[in-house]
Amino acid sequence: MNDPRTAILGRLRASGDSGPLPDLDTAVLERRQWPAAQRPAQLRKGMEAVHTEFLEATPADWPAVIRSFCEREGLKNLLYGPTSEAGSALAAAWPAGGPALKPYDRPVETFKEELFNGVDAGFTGTVGGVAETGGLLLMPGPAEPRLMSLVPPIHIALLRASTIHDTFWSAVKALGWGRALPPNALMISGPSKTADIEQTLAYGVHGPKRLIVVLVDDQA
Amino acid sequence: MNGTKPKRVYFYGTCLVDLFFPDAGMAGIQLLRRAGVEVVFPDGQTCCGQPAFNCGYFEEARDVARTQVALFPEDLPVILPSGSCAGMMKVHYPELFHGQPDEAKVRAFSARVYELTQFLVDVLDVKLKDLGEPVKVTWHSSCHAVRDLGLKGEPQALIGQLANVELAPLAREYECCGFGGTFAVRHPEISGAMVADKIADATATGASVVLSTDGGCLMNVNGALEAKRSQLKVQHIAEFLWERTRAR
Amino acid sequence: MHAENEVHFRDAAAKALLDPQLRANFRRAMDGLIAKRKAQFPDPRDLQDLRDLSTAIRSRSLLCLPELLEQLEASCAKNGIKVHWAETCEQANELILGLLEARGAKTMVKGKSMVSEEMHLNAFLEKHGIEALESDLGEYIIQQDGETPSHIIMPAIHKNKDQIARQFSQKIKDAKYTEDVDELTAMARKVLREKFLNADAGLSGVNFAVAETGTLCLVENEGNGRMSTHVPPIHIAVMGLEKVVARLEDAAPLYSILTRSATGQAVSTYFNLITGPRGEGEKDGPQEVHLVILDNGRSRIYADPQLRATLRCIRCGACMNHCPVYTRVGGHAYEAIYPGPIGKILTPQMEGVGVRHDLIHGSSLCGACGEVCPVEIPIPEILVRLRREATHEDLGSKVAGKGTGRTATEDWAWRLWAGVIKRPGLYRVATWFATRFGKALPANAPLIKNWTQSRTKPVPARRSLSERMRAEGVPHE
Ligand code: SF4
Numbered sequence: 001m002n003d004p005r006t007a008i009l010g011r012l013r014a015s016g017d018s019g020p021l022p023d024l025d026t027a028v029l030e031r032r033q034w035p036a037a038q039r040p041a042q043l044r045k046g047m048e049a050v051h052t053e054f055l056e057a058t059p060a061d062w063p064a065v066i067r068s069f070c071e072r073e074g075l076k077n078l079l080y081g082p083t084s085e086a087g088s089a090l091a092a093a094w095p096a097g098g099p100a101l102k103p104y105d106r107p108v109e110t111f112k113e114e115l116f117n118g119v120d121a122g123f124t125g126t127v128g129g130v131a132e133t134g135g136l137l138l139m140p141g142p143a144e145p146r147l148m149s150l151v152p153p154i155h156i157a158l159l160r161a162s163t164i165h166d167t168f169w170s171a172v173k174a175l176g177w178g179r180a181l182p183p184n185a186l187m188i189s190g191p192s193k194t195a196d197i198e199q200t201l202a203y204g205v206h207g208p209k210r211l212i213v214v215l216v217d218d219q220a
Numbered sequence: 221m222n223g224t225k226p227k228r229v230y231f232y233g234t235c236l237v238d239l240f241f242p243d244a245g246m247a248g249i250q251l252l253r254r255a256g257v258e259v260v261f262p263d264g265q266t267c268c269g270q271p272a273f274n275c276g277y278f279e280e281a282r283d284v285a286r287t288q289v290a291l292f293p294e295d296l297p298v299i300l301p302s303g304s305c306a307g308m309m310k311v312h313y314p315e316l317f318h319g320q321p322d323e324a325k326v327r328a329f330s331a332r333v334y335e336l337t338q339f340l341v342d343v344l345d346v347k348l349k350d351l352g353e354p355v356k357v358t359w360h361s362s363c364h365a366v367r368d369l370g371l372k373g374e375p376q377a378l379i380g381q382l383a384n385v386e387l388a389p390l391a392r393e394y395e396c397c398g399f400g401g402t403f404a405v406r407h408p409e410i411s412g413a414m415v416a417d418k419i420a421d422a423t424a425t426g427a428s429v430v431l432s433t434d435g436g437c438l439m440n441v442n443g444a445l446e447a448k449r450s451q452l453k454v455q456h457i458a459e460f461l462w463e464r465t466r467a468r
Numbered sequence: 469m470h471a472e473n474e475v476h477f478r479d480a481a482a483k484a485l486l487d488p489q490l491r492a493n494f495r496r497a498m499d500g501l502i503a504k505r506k507a508q509f510p511d512p513r514d515l516q517d518l519r520d521l522s523t524a525i526r527s528r529s530l531l532c533l534p535e536l537l538e539q540l541e542a543s544c545a546k547n548g549i550k551v552h553w554a555e556t557c558e559q560a561n562e563l564i565l566g567l568l569e570a571r572g573a574k575t576m577v578k579g580k581s582m583v584s585e586e587m588h589l590n591a592f593l594e595k596h597g598i599e600a601l602e603s604d605l606g607e608y609i610i611q612q613d614g615e616t617p618s619h620i621i622m623p624a625i626h627k628n629k630d631q632i633a634r635q636f637s638q639k640i641k642d643a644k645y646t647e648d649v650d651e652l653t654a655m656a657r658k659v660l661r662e663k664f665l666n667a668d669a670g671l672s673g674v675n676f677a678v679a680e681t682g683t684l685c686l687v688e689n690e691g692n693g694r695m696s697t698h699v700p701p702i703h704i705a706v707m708g709l710e711k712v713v714a715r716l717e718d719a720a721p722l723y724s725i726l727t728r729s730a731t732g733q734a735v736s737t738y739f740n741l742i743t744g745p746r747g748e749g750e751k752d753g754p755q756e757v758h759l760v761i762l763d764n765g766r767s768r769i770y771a772d773p774q775l776r777a778t779l780r781c782i783r784c785g786a787c788m789n790h791c792p793v794y795t796r797v798g799g800h801a802y803e804a805i806y807p808g809p810i811g812k813i814l815t816p817q818m819e820g821v822g823v824r825h826d827l828i829h830g831s832s833l834c835g836a837c838g839e840v841c842p843v844e845i846p847i848p849e850i851l852v853r854l855r856r857e858a859t860h861e862d863l864g865s866k867v868a869g870k871g872t873g874r875t876a877t878e879d880w881a882w883r884l885w886a887g888v889i890k891r892p893g894l895y896r897v898a899t900w901f902a903t904r905f906g907k908a909l910p911a912n913a914p915l916i917k918n919w920t921q922s923r924t925k926p927v928p929a930r931r932s933l934s935e936r937m938r939a940e941g942v943p944h945e
Contacts, residue, residue: 207691276856400832412922443923
């Protein structure tokens with residue numbers, strides 16, 4: 001008896017005559033375009049519809065905007081990636097006292113309990129956004145671990161307006177995701193939600209209950 | 221069509237209209253004649269073969285289809301007062317005869333097939349003058365007329381030409397009435413539930429007549445209405461149009 | 469002859485139809501989903517173009533399926549994802565058990581996966597002392613009640629909130645009774661967070677597997693999929709072998725049409741791309757990622773050029789949302805993993821067309837499914853084909869159980885029918901009798917009594933159209 005792999009591939013190959021490959025007409029995707037200046041508003045529309053909250057900021061004041069959000073919400077701490085670009089910029093501008101910056105700098109095995117039960121919010125950067133439907137593109141990694149945007153009850157994400165693409169499809173092409181990807185990459189459009197009980201939307205089922213986008217206007 | 225309106229057409233009655241709704245068939249013929257078209261009704265018409273085809277009995281369906289195609293040798297449009305049978309002849313005959321020696325002949329026939337309202341609107345561009353009393357009707361779109369044949373609102377356009385007719389929209393207009401040929405007797409409980417919902421939706425429109433272009437739907441909806449002793453009536457669209465527009 | 473152990477959809481459906489609560493739950497839910505999908509596609513041209521593109525992408529993937537699977541395996545290996553192959557559900561179950569036992573795993577959290585339902589994985593693992601806990605809220609609800617999904621996207625759609633409220637108050641420790649959806653959701657969150665934190669392994673399905681990059685794409689709203697795939701030390705993904713696409717760019721439009729067709733969402737909360745286990749320097753993520761590729765009859769479906777279209781399916785559930793039969797009987801009446809129209813063509817091909825003969829005929833062929841299917845699977849056409857296969861043995865196909873639904877009575881009936889219909893003379897006699905004596909047919913005659921169960925008996929007109937036309941002397945050839 002063949003091993004399953006050989007048997008399966010053999011059967012598929014034996015099915016023979018495959019015929020010509022149909023063309024892919026991507027015009028319908030290419031049609032979805034917005035002038036750069038309108039992309040932030042389009043992105044907001046989509047994301048606000050699914051309960052994402054927005055804070056407006058400038059390239060200079062965004063750390064202060066995050067700081068005052070944390071104070072306003074009475075957060076005790078904010079998880080961040082100390083070696084990430086956004087994380088180190090935030091730390092550099094973070095005054096002492098008040099809400100504490102908590103670094104995610106250890107393997108999760110020694111940090112799980114605290115991550116699940118002792119963190120008020122997580123802060124990450126983004127590598128871009130998607131205007132068409134609204135969405136943030138993230139590439140977690142050593143500097144910004146995967147669970148930062150998932151486990152804490154609030155996720156605060158930094159988005160620069162100039163990095164917003166038209167569609168997910170065009171973003172994949174522009175970012176070169178189609179050629180190489182890190183172990184994890186994702187798009188996020190809002191806080192975690194479910195409609196599994198009688199089609200009624202409820203937010204914050206397993207992931208964050210709130211998603212706060214700090215939208216930096218860098219398109220002047 | 222190339223702008224010139226045909227002078228002669230074939231009429232294919234379909235088995236259900238032939239046996240259960242002959243008035244609808246007559247009305248369809250009259251509507252065509254009034255539009256200045258000579259109607260040829262070849263003798264020997266039976267059934268398009270759809271029941272056997274839908275059950276997977278292709279040989280039997282083909283046998284029947286061959287005898288029917290042979291009745292329409294001239295290059296004239298073939299008009300049917302039924303979306304479902306027109307769909308069978310136009311869309312499914314070519315599939316059924318795929319790879320058969322007479323495929324080309326059948327395809328040429330299929331290309332000439334029209335559902336009645338489609339022909340009246342898209343080809344003849346008929347204009348109707350309403351002579352009837354004010355009435356409220358609702359429209360049941362037959363699944364095959366819309367999905368197989370691609371009717372794009374021709375029946376509604378004809379109804380819309382009648383000044384005294386109010387067309388009340390039917391909730392879930394595009395949902396099947398539950399007929400489905402043998403389905404109605406193989407799965408009578410499901411089919412029964414579907415038609416019960418359909419007549420409830422139709423009743424809720426406040427219309428006095430449900431119109432449709434398909435004998436199967438009409439028979440099904442009518443049977444369910446009668447069983448409930450409803451005041452609501454069904455009528456084939458051809459009959460309705462003819463009755464309201466013919467000079468008395 | 470009749471297929472042994474034939475499953476009778478008619479009986480189960482008839483029973484479901486008697487449950488007004490169930491019918492109300494489904495009707496409301498399906499009406500809502502239909503409206504939401506419609507709102508997502510305001511422009512018919514865009515919709516058609518996107519369907520054409522999606523269909524072409526899926527068709528292309530299937531045309532190169534063996535090559536793409538090999539490429540996927542190689543790309544995954546490069547990324548550190550170990551690929552396993554299983555011809556049957558039993559093999560897949562054993563494989564997964566082996567992976568879990570080798571690591572001493574005792575608990576596993578699951579993201580939503582229909583393939584794992586197909587494998588009956590939970591029951592299998594339970595038998596071997598491993599707890600497999602569903603974490604998708606809908607799946608969690610039905611697992612707690614010992615039920616199976618009634619919809620492929622919204623597994624607990626048959627239940628309303630009162631039913632869930634009662635269930636939670638009985639089954640969750642220290643839970644109070646509440647019908648507030650936010651509170652119910654919070655209860656499940658609390659229980660499941662604890663489980664995510666401590667689980668030894670996580671399992672997920674796969675929406676699209678990208679051959680070029682070796683990426684597993686997961687679509688979800690709740691975050692339980694990310695929890696299941698990123699928190700436990702080992703992640704096992706299972707997929708049917710048809711799920712592969714060539715490039716990530718191909719997954720993008722499929723993703724877009726999937727969420728819009730399924731739940732009427734422009735985008736899901738998460739679109740998660742997994743291309744490897746925890747990488748160099750990463751602080752979280754699983755240490756191991758495994759991908760199990762399951763056949764379970766798919767390669768047989770693949771062998772048939774027409775039936776192959778079945779494998780284009782992206783499991784959006786739109787066909788069931790729009791199905792007038794599904795809407796009325798709900799998912800459980802199908803007694804199958806995949807209910808609704810897609811299940812009606814998939815289940816018989818997996819289990820045998822004779823065993824599921826009744827199901828194949830449980831459709832009015834209204835075409836609503838094919839009309840909304842984002843990858844244009846001609847479901848009614850395939851149903852007709854399967855009806856044919858069920859009653860014909862000698863068609864040269866590889867369809868499972870072909871010919872086993874054949875009965876002499878039906879064969880004979882169609883032959884008789886054709887014999888009359890193709891002979892106008894005979895037909896004329898038959899209609900003459902029908903018009904004169906049709907009224908006299910008893911309403912409780914076989915078949916007629918099925919009709920008259922909900923309707924009056926149709927009465928033929930006094931004179932047929934042909935008879936009148938003959939009398940009129942219209943020109944005929
Ligand atoms: S058959 Fe089509 S509509 Fe049905 S689940 Fe599959 S992709 Fe969706």
